[in-house]
Amino acid sequence: RTINAGGEDKVVTDDVFMLRIGHSWQPTNATYQYIVAPNKTVSQTEQYTSAIPVVVLSNTSSIQAVRHNGLNVTGIVFHNAGSLELSNGSTVTVTKPSIVLVEQSGPVEKITLSTPGTSTGVGITFNNGTSSKSTTVYTLGNANQLGQSVNVDFNAPVIVQPATVN
Numbered sequence: 001r002t003i004n005a006g007g008e009d010k011v012v013t014d015d016v017f018m019l020r021i022g023h024s025w026q027p028t029n030a031t032y033q034y035i036v037a038p039n040k041t042v043s044q045t046e047q048y049t050s051a052i053p054v055v056v057l058s059n060t061s062s063i064q065a066v067r068h069n070g071l072n073v074t075g076i077v078f079h080n081a082g083s084l085e086l087s088n089g090s091t092v093t094v095t096k097p098s099i100v101l102v103e104q105s106g107p108v109e110k111i112t113l114s115t116p117g118t119s120t121g122v123g124i125t126f127n128n129g130t131s132s133k134s135t136t137v138y139t140l141g142n143a144n145q146l147g148q149s150v151n152v153d154f155n156a157p158v159i160v161q162p163a164t165v166n
Contacts, residue, residue: 031059058084072105088128095123098139101149102126115139116147124152 023030033056037048057065057074065076067087074086078100083093092100096115103110113122119141125134133154140148 033059055087057087072103074102074104076100076102090129091125091127093125093127096120098122098124099149100124111152112149113137113139113152114147114149119146126152126154 021032021034023032035052035054037045040048053068053070055067055069057067058076059065062080063076063078063082063084065074065084067074069087074092076084076092076099078084078094078096078098080097081095083091085091086102086104088104090102090104090109092102092111094100094113099114099116101112109126109128111124111126113124115122119139121136121138123134123136125132127133135152135154135156136158137150137152139150140146
């Protein structure tokens with residue numbers, strides 16, 4: 001009731017605010033970065049900011065990537081085909097715009113790939129410095145599956161997905 005004291009006395013489950021970063025109407029070559037850390041108290045937030053486990057690897061118009069050192073996970077948004085060197089010297093390369101998640105907490109990396117809003121085949125290569133593996137990943141094309149992540153299996157045969165008509 002402290003948000004809108006003049007309103008009805010009922011539980012509100014809709015969005016109650018919008019957060020916006022003001023960067024002018026048409027920024028040119030401007031960048032910024034931020035971390036969303038939900039459900040933290042002021043003291044938890046202060047503690048978190050004293051030893052932030054997230055490192056920005058790239059923040060350009062072509063590639064945006066961060067690594068969470070505590071989880072050994074790297075998230076990459078490729079706005080175009082491209083390549084990124086990870087913190088440990090490994091390299092991820094894709095042939096089309098896509099979102100890639102690389103989890104390196106175990107003995108073998110786990111990679112997932114997504115192409116939000118589109119169904120397509122994406123060539124992906126992972127090079128850990130001693131070996132290189134490549135495959136083509138076909139993302140799901142049904143309307144209710146667009147944007148879903150696909151596990152990358154470099155050992156699986158490449159099967160071309162049939163075209164879907166909506």
